[in-house]
Amino acid sequence: MKVLWTQGKASVSDIQQSLKAERDFAITTISTVLQRLYKKDIVDFHKVGRQYIYKAVISEKETQASMTNNLIDQLFEGKSSVLVNHLLEEDAFEADELERLRKLIEAAQERQQLDP
Amino acid sequence: MKVLWTQGKASVSDIQQSLKAERDFAITTISTVLQRLYKKDIVDFHKVGRQYIYKAVISEKETQASMTNNLIDQLFEGKSSVLVNHLLEEDAFEADELERLRKLIEAAQERQQLDP
DNA sequence: TTTTAATTACTACATTTGTAGTATTAAAGT
DNA sequence: ACTTTAATACTACAAATGTAGTAATTAAAA
Known part of the structure; x- marks a missing residue:
């Protein structure tokens, strides 16, 4: 979330990079979390090519x-x-x-x- | 938790009574929750007869x-x-x-x- | 164009959380 | 002493959470 707030929008791997210092999650982990957040309308996304670009719904x-x-x-x-x-x-x-x-x-x- | 804080200590059914207005939980529900809180050292208890009297560990x-x-x-x-x-x-x-x-x-x- | 690398889709699985049922035991009332 | 009642023990189960693997696909590099 924090990452999305500071970056505005980010792909899954962007987020992974940003969190790397703190903790090295598998990319699928991040992806799963984002999808769950999407289901709960906490983030939104659009696709660029086949890539998902997420952004926070609430500031x-x-x-x-x-x-x-x-x-x-x-x-x-x-x-x-x-x-x-x-x-x-x-x-x-x-x-x-x-x-x-x-x-x-x-x-x-x-x-x-x-x-x- | 709130209940334990205001009452200081309480049995499972005390708590059930206190929450009744707000929501009517099965007594086993309350009991289960308390036990789980106990495992996490959030509450403590002592027994009186076979009855468990719980109290909050942290104020x-x-x-x-x-x-x-x-x-x-x-x-x-x-x-x-x-x-x-x-x-x-x-x-x-x-x-x-x-x-x-x-x-x-x-x-x-x-x-x-x-x-x- | 064939290989490689990135990315998603789908699946999985353990743990925690929320809620409660059934069985058993002990206490209290008669 | 026997029955009713209150309380716990044990079990269950669905949903949510945390984490990630494998397979499939597509884009990019060679």
Whole structure:
């Protein structure tokens, strides 16, 4: 998936190459997985010659959104703020990140002020 | 899992009762699942008579932490702030939540200031 | 054009997951 | 003590997941 997101589109062997460093799967393995993902409408493809070129149906952003919402619903009472709270408790941020976030939050607050 | 977290410990039929509203599983289903979780060290049990009393091995907090870190690693470059950023972009917060978060962040900043 | 190399098609197989039935045993009620 | 009930033990089975082999086909190289 990651590979498809960063490359946009890729053939089976493209993907195999990209994953090689991490793990050396048989090409048929990759092909099988892609076909299963296709059945579930997670990827789409078109053929070039006899070669399948796959691409992701949902973007990385959409996936982030849905997986995050999922996690929030499952474990954080459905509230984003509870998740952030948890992160703060864990000291999951560097000093500069905190600063950046504070600014972002202020910006978001102003946005809400204007736009009811 | 949720049930075990809120109840602390529970027998198979306790769990069945708790889930009844949501879905009516056969008692053997629940039992099987629990046993499999036990094999994976996700729950533990002790017997009272011939009855199995299960309890979660990892707390809800720990699960939150590990699943959240997982998500962050997978989808948000391993940085919590990227996740929060995403949330802000999605307008995932109410006005009062934003305000609360701003305060929390400020508090966290002060904490970091003191404690290097 | 014949050989070789790449690519897909089809098949396979073990493991995990989701769900539950049947048989047995032990406890509780009468 | 005997029967009903609750609980576990054991078994099952389909679907999903992870991984890959073999056969067939096509494109490219020689």
